[in-house]
Amino acid sequence: MSQRKASGDVGRATIRDVAERAGVSVASVSRVLSGNYPVSEDLRRKVMKVVRDLDYVTNAHARSLAGGGTPTVAILINNITGAAFAHVAKGVEGAATLRGWLSLVGTTGDDPERELALVNLMRQQGVAAVVLLGGAYDYDEYQLRMARFARSLDAAGSHLVLVGRPPLEGAVPATTVDYDNEGGAYAMASHLLSAGHRKVLVLPGHAELTTAQGRLSGARRAFEAYGVPFEATMVRHGPYDYEHGYAAVGECLRDGLDFTAVLAGTDVVAAGAMQALRAAGLRVPEDVSIVGYDDIPLASQLTPQLTTVHVPYEEMGRVALRAVADRREGGGARRKGADGDHLVLGTHVVVRHSVRPPAPPR
Amino acid sequence: MSQRKASGDVGRATIRDVAERAGVSVASVSRVLSGNYPVSEDLRRKVMKVVRDLDYVTNAHARSLAGGGTPTVAILINNITGAAFAHVAKGVEGAATLRGWLSLVGTTGDDPERELALVNLMRQQGVAAVVLLGGAYDYDEYQLRMARFARSLDAAGSHLVLVGRPPLEGAVPATTVDYDNEGGAYAMASHLLSAGHRKVLVLPGHAELTTAQGRLSGARRAFEAYGVPFEATMVRHGPYDYEHGYAAVGECLRDGLDFTAVLAGTDVVAAGAMQALRAAGLRVPEDVSIVGYDDIPLASQLTPQLTTVHVPYEEMGRVALRAVADRREGGGARRKGADGDHLVLGTHVVVRHSVRPPAPPR
DNA sequence: GTAACAATGGGATACGGTTTCCGGACCCTG
DNA sequence: CAGGGTCCGGAAACCGTATCCCATTGTTAC
DSSP: OOOSOOTTOOSOOOHHHHHHHHTSOHHHHHHHHHOOSOOOHHHHHHHHHHHHHHTOOOOHHHHHHTTOOOOEEEEEESOTTOHHHHHHHHHHHHHHHHTTOEEEEEEOTTOHHHHHHHHHHHHHHTOSEEEEESOOBOOTTHHHHHHHHHHHHHHTTOOEEEESSOOOSSSOSEEEEEEOHHHHHHHHHHHHHHTTOOSEEEEEEOTTBHHHHHHHHHHHHHHHHTTOOOOGGGEEEOOSSHHHHHHHHHHHHHTTOOOSEEEESSHHHHHHHHHHHHHTTOOTTTTOEEEOSBOOHHHHHSSSOOBEEEOOHHHHHHHHHHHHHHHHHSTTTTTTTTTTEEEEEOOEEEOOSSOOOOOSOO | OOOSOOTTOOSOOOHHHHHHHHTSOHHHHHHHHHOOSOOOHHHHHHHHHHHHHHTOOOOHHHHHHTTOOOOEEEEEESOTTOHHHHHHHHHHHHHHHHTTOEEEEEEOTTOHHHHHHHHHHHHHHTOSEEEEESOOBOOHHHHHHHHHHHHHHHHTTOOEEEESSOOOSSSOSEEEEEEOHHHHHHHHHHHHHHTTOOSEEEEEEOTTBHHHHHHHHHHHHHHHHTTOOOOGGGEEEOOSSHHHHHHHHHHHHHTTOOOSEEEESSHHHHHHHHHHHHHTTOOTTTTOEEEOSBOOHHHHHSSSOOBEEEOOHHHHHHHHHHHHHHHHHSTTTTTTTTTTEEEEEOOEEEOOSSOOOOOSOO
16 A cells, blocks of 8 residues: 555645646756756746645755755854844844845853854754854863864864954864954043043953953053053953943942943943942933943933944944855865954944043042 | 765765764664664764764754754744844743754844745744744734735644734634733823823834734723823824934924823833933923833833833743644644634733822923 | 574665756757 | 757656664573
């Protein structure tokens, strides 16, 4: 007895079903659908009619197994609700869609285990590239870990792209899309210094986070350039969130620390800092100036609107995808020289209303 | 000459390579890896060693073609940068990961064309479910369109889930996860009314958006319950964004409209409204009260912190995934009765600091 | 000592397409 | 009308994995 499909099968229609019903061969249907082979108008009509009747779509798995298939790019992100990351994801996704590529999103939750699991999962999926988003923790093993990922993906015909974190050392097959993090911090701090501020509370972020390190060193360079001493007691590390901004400023006020401005590591931290100042009866910017970093929509929605550093997140996403697509078009030709690509995008200060010259010494 | 792999092939290692190198059969390797068949310890060791040496991972496409494979859920979203949507996505993604499922994300950008293309793309991928996020525009063809999606996905063994929009009419194979939108609006408006406000500016959102319709009718019901006339001139429609909030309030002030409170359709709109009031020299909440809707992080980061309606977005995401997973476990058994599932989650008012009783009549 | 049985490895096949290789039909031209 | 070239349709060989079925080996019971 035949084991092949019963007539009233509920499963998905196959290309064979289409061929049979249209009275043509399987190959013909495939050719009509992929369109890379000349077919008669008559055949095309016959096939397309059946395709519509059956509401047939090709099986992506079978197609990609047979060599074809749409390229897919995987986006790995710490936390999808972070505004900055969301914009990068939007950039990648938009550029991917434009080319007919598909995009997958995975959340690591800052957990190295999950990160590893996800990279392997993506490798199984045969993705064209894995885009890793956000600052990295600068542990010793970090470089080794990423290098392993890079080589592993490369061996599988995929590619690793690091966005918003420093490039890997040595000849590792990975692409980095970065922004001038330190330069932005330098400019932001200079803005504060040139307005006359000398006592600045700095909330750079977690000490181990590469992003925070860059922002801190940029600020320090600006202080040195202005000949203003940079005091360790004025630096408070902590996570990039609202609560940290609020708590850190509250603490400093209770400690009686003397400052006329706050240089926050991100806009969200700045929002927390602003709230804490208000709670203590201080006005922004009359009593204390505040600046942020990232220029997410929140920055222009606060009162007063926040002076901050614009980071081209969405463009970074687009650039990242373009880099991958180019490398794929280019084929294996320049594979060799393409190791360790590093693209850096510019940042700039966006002046709004949260900075004023300091009030005369109390 | 053999066309099969050269020895130094750069491509991805296959299960055959592993089998050959370990001196065992392909079937054995598969069994060791999937672990659903007894194998001797000796065999397992041999195979695993080669797997590590070759850094082999199975080909997900081939696996899913052969019947196995990890289920995948697709999330279709208007705009990934919207905070509310991002939280739903987080809920879905988290719950998916917990079960070892994979999640895909696609952006529709409010374009029906792209929506259709994405649904078909997902159908090709053989996803277990397609989750459609966010309020819908209530055009005539909307119901037909969604019903077509639902049936199309159902026929392919997939399933449509609508999150944050009203359920489909009739016996359509789709699941809806919704929140008590109108109830939240009713409670929010009541809060304002019981504080003594009688002249309330309402910014519900786009008139055609189902979400806005629900919020508006909830507010209207509250006014009726309080015996307060609900005037059409006090309602201003517009998109759910900061700019609309700012512009609408600015306009009303210029028009000399008399109001003591603003009932905004979303927190972001409320933020814009607040900024416009400030720009006009009015204080919040001393001169004008403001309330929002959604309870995204922004609500508690504004000054003053915003009284708003909490919507359990992340939980809705989790619930949506659970519904799909349950249906899949349950198998075809209750397929029939499962048509038109509709789950509704509760909302509640979060009281913060943006509401005060109105000042005595000027 | 042999038969029956459990444990385990190997070969073959199916999954749903794409693509190559051929053979046959059609059309144009001399 | 015959010959040759152009095109298109059909059969079959993969793509990489899971699984069904059978063969082999070692073990236990009679």
